[in-house]
Amino acid sequence: MTKRSAVTAAAMLGGLFGGVGLAHAEGDPEAGATVYRQCQACHVLDAEQNRVGPHLVGIFGREAGAVDGFNYSPAMANSGIVWDDETIAAYLADPRGYIPGNRMAFAGLRQEQQIADVIAYMREAQ
Ligand code: HEC
Numbered sequence: 001m002t003k004r005s006a007v008t009a010a011a012m013l014g015g016l017f018g019g020v021g022l023a024h025a026e027g028d029p030e031a032g033a034t035v036y037r038q039c040q041a042c043h044v045l046d047a048e049q050n051r052v053g054p055h056l057v058g059i060f061g062r063e064a065g066a067v068d069g070f071n072y073s074p075a076m077a078n079s080g081i082v083w084d085d086e087t088i089a090a091y092l093a094d095p096r097g098y099i100p101g102n103r104m105a106f107a108g109l110r111q112e113q114q115i116a117d118v119i120a121y122m123r124e125a126q
Helices: 005-020 029-037 083-095 112-126
Strands: none
Touching: 005 112, 029 112
């Protein structure tokens, strides 16, 4: 095994067993559309329109708490998080644990595959 592949293997194991790096699982956008039904009562993905939650247009690369006119919790507004595959995966796995005090009334997605799928769907919708 080369040094490089050893590092990659270690990173993959970290992703599988560490609970972080969830986005390494291959996401299926079609399956993700079904998962996204759990989000759509609160989040619009294809228009800058807020519901119970802020719209998710341009979410990848966006700072947490950045939608003008949305009344974020201080916890979210001050989290310093930038949304990408990794941070969204960590948030969806455990919203309250990842950002204690945030106001998203959502228990989280238990399965790593569902998280990867919904992220793939959200990426396609951008
Ligand atoms: C019951 C309503 C509700 C559901 C369901 C919900 N969210 Fe949220 N979401 C919110 C609210 C409210 C916030 C803002 C939380 C705060 O300010 O503390 C939020 C914040 C977010 C943010 C951060 C947005 C930003 O501008 O920083 C992301 C990303 C997000 N939600 C994704 C999702 C995804 C993906 C799902 C489905 C798997 C989901 N949410 C389900 C209400 C919801």
